[in-house]
Amino acid sequence: MKEILTALRRNTKLSDYQINIHHKQSYELFFVKSKLETVRRTDTCDREVKVFVDHGEYKGDSQFFVYPSTDETQLDALIEDAASKAAQINNKSYELVGEQTGSYEVESNFRDYDMPELAALVSQTVFGVKTRDGAALNAVEIFLNKHTETVVNSRGLHKTQVRYEAMVEAIPTYNGQTQSVELYEQYNFGSYDAQALASQIGGKLEEVEARYRAVRPDFAIDCPVVLGPRELMQLFMSIARDLNYSAVYAHSNLRKKGDLVQKNPTGDRISITMTGQLPGCVRSAKFDEDGMSLGSIELVKEGQVMAYYGSNRYGQYLGLRPTGNLGCMKVAPGSVETFPATHLEVISMSGLQVDAFNDYIGGEVRLAYYRSGETMIPVTGISISGKLSQVLESIRFTTQTTMFGAYQGPKHAVLTAMTVF
Numbered sequence: 001m002k003e004i005l006t007a008l009r010r011n012t013k014l015s016d017y018q019i020n021i022h023h024k025q026s027y028e029l030f031f032v033k034s035k036l037e038t039v040r041r042t043d044t045c046d047r048e049v050k051v052f053v054d055h056g057e058y059k060g061d062s063q064f065f066v067y068p069s070t071d072e073t074q075l076d077a078l079i080e081d082a083a084s085k086a087a088q089i090n091n092k093s094y095e096l097v098g099e100q101t102g103s104y105e106v107e108s109n110f111r112d113y114d115m116p117e118l119a120a121l122v123s124q125t126v127f128g129v130k131t132r133d134g135a136a137l138n139a140v141e142i143f144l145n146k147h148t149e150t151v152v153n154s155r156g157l158h159k160t161q162v163r164y165e166a167m168v169e170a171i172p173t174y175n176g177q178t179q180s181v182e183l184y185e186q187y188n189f190g191s192y193d194a195q196a197l198a199s200q201i202g203g204k205l206e207e208v209e210a211r212y213r214a215v216r217p218d219f220a221i222d223c224p225v226v227l228g229p230r231e232l233m234q235l236f237m238s239i240a241r242d243l244n245y246s247a248v249y250a251h252s253n254l255r256k257k258g259d260l261v262q263k264n265p266t267g268d269r270i271s272i273t274m275t276g277q278l279p280g281c282v283r284s285a286k287f288d289e290d291g292m293s294l295g296s297i298e299l300v301k302e303g304q305v306m307a308y309y310g311s312n313r314y315g316q317y318l319g320l321r322p323t324g325n326l327g328c329m330k331v332a333p334g335s336v337e338t339f340p341a342t343h344l345e346v347i348s349m350s351g352l353q354v355d356a357f358n359d360y361i362g363g364e365v366r367l368a369y370y371r372s373g374e375t376m377i378p379v380t381g382i383s384i385s386g387k388l389s390q391v392l393e394s395i396r397f398t399t400q401t402t403m404f405g406a407y408q409g410p411k412h413a414v415l416t417a418m419t420v421f
Contacts, residue, residue, distance in 0.1 A: 245310025331409030334397025
């Protein structure tokens with residue numbers, strides 16, 4: 001750090017600079033079936049330097065990485081080259097985050113364990129789930145990560161934070177009489193919750209058997225569609241991205257402050273809050289890559305756009321208070337206690353497609369449960385589609401909430417304006 005700072009201060013062409021250091025320590029377990037094959041530790045440190053050159057009304061920037069092998073002469077050359085590039089970039093001028101210092105740690109129970117201890121607990125939870133006849137975990141990979149991030153700039157900023165996250169990748173397999181079926185599961189979490197992890201793995205073991213038994217329906221399906229947290233996160237993130245400062249500045253946003261996300265709501269009203277931290281959120285952070293302290297802001301309240309959010313740079317461009325890049329989303333629960341008697345519960349999709357400009361929502365369904373009274377049929381080979389505006393107006397959410405990746409909100413939603421084909 002001292003060598004980089006000394007070299008930056010030597011170059012008189014620079015107006016400002018920023019250094020981002022990301023130190024990542026990980027502990028990784030690789031299983032084939034239930035046998036531990038490999039244990040791996042990694043310890044990496046990335047140092048990215050961004051330089052700024054003010055020229056006229058503009059503030060250009062350019063960045064490069066510094067490696068342990070980079071000597072003083074090479075460092076000077078990298079800075080000079082970046083300064084030359086920055087002088088040719090005509091970005092609108094703005095002020096860097098300044099005069100803030102501190103060390104922080106994101107709340108997580110990961111810090112209560114040594115990495116090998118926590119890895120053992122996670123693996124015991126995963127393999128402790130009761131399997132079904134014919135179903136098993138063919139492969140499992142566990143990644144525990146500790147991130148130490150430091151931001152320093154020329155305006156007196158010097159902040160460090162420690163945050164944690166983990167990922168379990170699993171391939172559940174069902175061996176039937178005629179064929180074998182595999183699914184892929186990636187589960188990310190920011191705090192260790194044995195019950196939630198076991199439920200996720202157990203659910204996938206049930207799903208892989210259902211996928212084996214699933215049929216392409218030979219009858220028309222005309223009923224409400226139920227979506228889970230993965231698809232709901234994609235839906236609401238698409239709304240949030242549209243309200244980011246960068247989208248507003250580029251005039252690529254569809255909705256503006258004061259607009260109604262739900263024009264004539266007949267279901268539950270949508271309320272979305274973006275925040276820097278949530279318990280268990282994999283993107284929880286005290287500050288963003290610019291060193292901007294992170295709080296919370298309510299983007300959508302009762303179906304109406306209330307605010308925008310985003311980085312220091314684009315906030316200044318718009319003349320709005322920068323919120324920083326908020327990574328966690330909280331969505332208010334709704335009124336649904338039980339699903340309709342007849343419904344199609346989507347379990348797995350190739351990916352939910354949300355296109356606000358073309359008023360579309362839909363996608364290919366790989367596995368779903370069609371339920372009608374006491375009948376339950378696992379189905380595959382179908383698709384769902386609908387007009388996004390109609391879906392948002394009539395959508396209803398469960399009272400039960402869940403934490404999924406960077407999303408905290410209703411565990412399920414009931415959609416009544418969808419076509420199944």
